[in-house]
Amino acid sequence: MVERLKQNYRSAELSDPDRAMLDYALKLTEAPWTMERGDIDKLRKQGFNDAAILDINQVTGYFAFVNRLADGLGVELEPFWEEAG
16 A cells, blocks of 8 residues: 555545545645645545644645755755655
């Protein structure tokens, strides 16, 4: 399951809420300027409340922020992450 998620989460057997969450996170990561109210509505339809949506948004944004800082400063990954990635 982990390998499938790392390669392409769309090929993994996921619940509809998990797939919606990952679709939202991917869109926010790759094309944040395209986000619209409908993206949040999709999460609500899958049972996410406002607090959960905020958590998804903040974790996604924070991960992107930290990675850009590390990339911009030339920080090298520790061996664990190199093996896992």
